[in-house]
Amino acid sequence: MYRFDEIKGYEEIIQHFQNAIKLNKISHAYIIEGEGGMGKKRLANTYAKVMECQAHGIEACDVCSSCRLFDSGNHPDVIHIHASKKTGIGVDDIRDQVNKDVYIKPYVYDYKIYVIHDAEKMTVQAQNALLKTLEEPPIHVRFILLATHTHTFLPTILSRCVVIRLRALSQKCIEDYLEKDLGIPDYQAKLYASFARGNMGRALALRHSESFHEMRNDMIQVMMVISRKDKVEAMEQVEIFEKYKDEKQDFLDIMLTWIRDLMVIKSLGDLEPLIHMDNKNLLLKQVPYLSYNRISSLIEGIEQIRKYDRLHINYTLLVEVMLIQAMNSK
Ligand SMILES: [Zn+2]
Known part of the structure; x- marks a missing residue:
C-alpha cells in the first residue's frame, strides 16, 4: 500500500x-x-x-x-x-x-x-x-x-x-529502515547500508545479490592471505583484484569496511558493532597478524589506487605496489 x-x-x-x-x-x-x-x-x-x-x-x-x-x-x-x-x-x-x-x-x-x-x-x-x-x-x-x-x-x-x-539518503536512514522496519540483523543492515551509496533500492537488492556475497568472500580471502607472511602468495591475489576491475570501487569499499572492523577490534576490543559480524571469527583470527603499520599501508594503497585510477594509471601495477608495500611493512 x-x-x-x-x-x-x-x-x-x-x-x-x-x-x-x-x-x-x-x-x-x-x-x-x-x-x-x-x-x-x-x-x-x-x-x-x-x-x-x-x-x-x-x-x-x-x-x-x-x-x-x-x-x-x-x-x-x-x-x-x-x-x-x-x-x-x-x-x-x-x-x-x-x-x-x-x-x-x-x-x-x-x-x-x-x-x-x-x-x-x-x-x-x-x-x-x-x-x-x-x-x-x-x-x-x-x-x-x-x-x-x-x-x-x-x-x-x-x-x-x-x-x-531525489538526493542520496544518509547511511543511518537506510540502516534504520533495514533494521527497524524490515527486521534485518543490525550487522547486516550496517553492511548493506554502507554499500548502498544513499540508494535504498540498492541496499534492498544487495540482500539477495549473489555477486555481492561472492565479492565479499573473495575480499576476505585476499585479506586472509595478506595477514599471513607469504609474499609470493600475496602477489597471486592480484588475480582477484583483476576479476573486479570493472567494479574496483565496490571491491575497494568492501575491503575498507573489513579493515575498519579490524581497526575496531584492535583499538576498542570488539565493543563496537562490527559490519562483518557474521565473520567475526575470521576477523579475530587476522587481528594479531596485521600490525597497525600493515593496515595503514593498505589504507594508503587503496587511496592511491583510487587517486591514480582517475588519471588512468595501470590498475594492476597499482595493486601490485599496494601488496608489496603492505607485505614489506612490519
Ligand atoms: Zn482514500
Missing part, C-alpha cells in the same frame, strides 16, 4: 506535496529525478493516490473506493505510460496515450493523472507533442514524469514542470 508515512528519508519532498494538496496548489506537472532504486515510483504513486483520495486529506485514507482501486492497481484515472525498450517514448505514444486522452474528463475521481515512466527517453518530437498539452493543460489533468536525469529534456519542458531531485 502506498502511504507518505511509509516513505523514508524524503520528508521535505513529502511536506512539499502535502502542502500543495492542503493549499490546493498542486502543480500541473512534476518531474521526479533520481537514479534507479531511489524511490521515484513510490513517491509518484503515493502522491497520485493521495491526490485522488476521497477523504481529501494529506495522507491516503486507504478505505475510500479510490484508495482501494489504487492499491489493487486498477485506478481508472491514474494512467501509466511506459517507454518501449527499443524506441523509448515516441511522438505517437504521447499523441495516442496523452494528447488524445487528456480532454476526456476523469471517469470517476478528481484528477486524471499521467505518470510517465523513464520520461528521459522521450524523443524530441514526443516532448514537443507533450509540450502542447503542458502549455494549456485541462484543469483536471496532472503529470508526473519520472526520470533518471533531466539533461535530455527540452528547456521548455523543464520550465513548465516542478523538478523534484
Whole structure:
C-alpha cells in the first residue's frame, strides 16, 4: 500500500506535496529525478493516490473506493505510460496515450493523472507533442514524469514542470529502515547500508545479490592471505583484484569496511558493532597478524589506487605496489 508515512528519508519532498494538496496548489506537472532504486515510483504513486483520495486529506485514507482501486492497481484515472525498450517514448505514444486522452474528463475521481515512466527517453518530437498539452493543460489533468536525469529534456519542458531531485539518503536512514522496519540483523543492515551509496533500492537488492556475497568472500580471502607472511602468495591475489576491475570501487569499499572492523577490534576490543559480524571469527583470527603499520599501508594503497585510477594509471601495477608495500611493512 502506498502511504507518505511509509516513505523514508524524503520528508521535505513529502511536506512539499502535502502542502500543495492542503493549499490546493498542486502543480500541473512534476518531474521526479533520481537514479534507479531511489524511490521515484513510490513517491509518484503515493502522491497520485493521495491526490485522488476521497477523504481529501494529506495522507491516503486507504478505505475510500479510490484508495482501494489504487492499491489493487486498477485506478481508472491514474494512467501509466511506459517507454518501449527499443524506441523509448515516441511522438505517437504521447499523441495516442496523452494528447488524445487528456480532454476526456476523469471517469470517476478528481484528477486524471499521467505518470510517465523513464520520461528521459522521450524523443524530441514526443516532448514537443507533450509540450502542447503542458502549455494549456485541462484543469483536471496532472503529470508526473519520472526520470533518471533531466539533461535530455527540452528547456521548455523543464520550465513548465516542478523538478523534484531525489538526493542520496544518509547511511543511518537506510540502516534504520533495514533494521527497524524490515527486521534485518543490525550487522547486516550496517553492511548493506554502507554499500548502498544513499540508494535504498540498492541496499534492498544487495540482500539477495549473489555477486555481492561472492565479492565479499573473495575480499576476505585476499585479506586472509595478506595477514599471513607469504609474499609470493600475496602477489597471486592480484588475480582477484583483476576479476573486479570493472567494479574496483565496490571491491575497494568492501575491503575498507573489513579493515575498519579490524581497526575496531584492535583499538576498542570488539565493543563496537562490527559490519562483518557474521565473520567475526575470521576477523579475530587476522587481528594479531596485521600490525597497525600493515593496515595503514593498505589504507594508503587503496587511496592511491583510487587517486591514480582517475588519471588512468595501470590498475594492476597499482595493486601490485599496494601488496608489496603492505607485505614489506612490519
Ligand atoms: Zn482514500
